[in-house]
Amino acid sequence: MNETLHLCQEWDKVFPLSEEVRHHKTTFTNRYGITLAADVYEPKKASGKLPAIALSGPFGAVKEQASGLYAHQLAKRGFFTIAFDPSYTGESGGFPRNVASPDINTEDFMAAVDFLSVQENVDPDKIGILGICGFGGMALNAAALDTRIKATVTSTMYDMTRVNANGYFDEEDSEELRFQKKEALSKQRTIDFKNGNYASAGALPDEIPDGAPQYVADYILYYRRKRGYHPRSQGEGKGWNVTGCQSFLNMPILQYSNEIRSTVLMIHGEKAHSCYFSKDAYQKMMDGNPVPDNKELLIIPGAVHTDLYDQMDIIPFDKITDFYQTYLK
Known part of the structure; x- marks a missing residue:
């Protein structure tokens, strides 16, 4: 049974739609029965x-x-693409809301990948994934598990665990x-159960707090x-x-990742507070990997x-395009 979602049919992205690209919304269901919105x-000319x-x-x-x-x-560059909301977030289904799971x-x-594999105008042997920030880690994790994934890009990756x-x-x-974190979260679960709802941690503030780390200021300036x-x-x-992220404490x-045989490109900004996640994950992926020659870590000078x-002048779309064209063929 598919969960009924109510999808916005108006163009509500933070970027304009190109005349070179055809867009529509869709849904698909994951193995846990959660319906995802995408x-x-x-590309119109492909x-x-x-x-x-x-x-x-x-x-x-x-x-x-x-x-x-x-x-x-990437659609402008000739690829069939889907951008999806993860379970429990955005327009995707799942309850309670605003939780995550490794x-x-x-x-x-x-x-x-299931969804892409059965589309009439998609070659099921030429499927890649791309994860940004915390979903860079999730993408790399999927690449370690799903051999249908032929090429993976991570951008400004976090290892959320x-x-x-x-x-x-x-x-x-x-x-x-x-232990202190686990104790606080365990107590919160009891409070939530008594209240019949889940307490929210709160989103970023509208203004940058005095003394906030630069990366917090960067997040506020974006979100x-x-x-x-x-x-x-x-x-x-x-x-x-x-x-919402309790399980990440105990489930790395x-x-x-050092057994990923398919190709991987990891991209990170030199000045990013999070750059150590990609550097360390790349090194771990390379240690003892049976196919190390198709892995790359690209550091973007000066980028946060x-x-x-x-x-658009910092994201290396030409490099990403060349990577997918090379390995999805």
């Missing part, structure tokens, strides 16, 4: 069976933002600090300004549930984390 982008790419992210964003921008640009969100990518368990820059990497604002992002302004992703969300 935007389909097709014909025959096309290479296809499924995209999602950043973590907390919706498909009308960065993933849609990437999907739209397992279910990895499955979301594989369900998108690592940052939840260890804090930023691993500054909270101790049993005692993890809370005209540049990237969308009313459905960040849990429709409520943020994640307080307990990328366990077998959110530059790779939407800055």
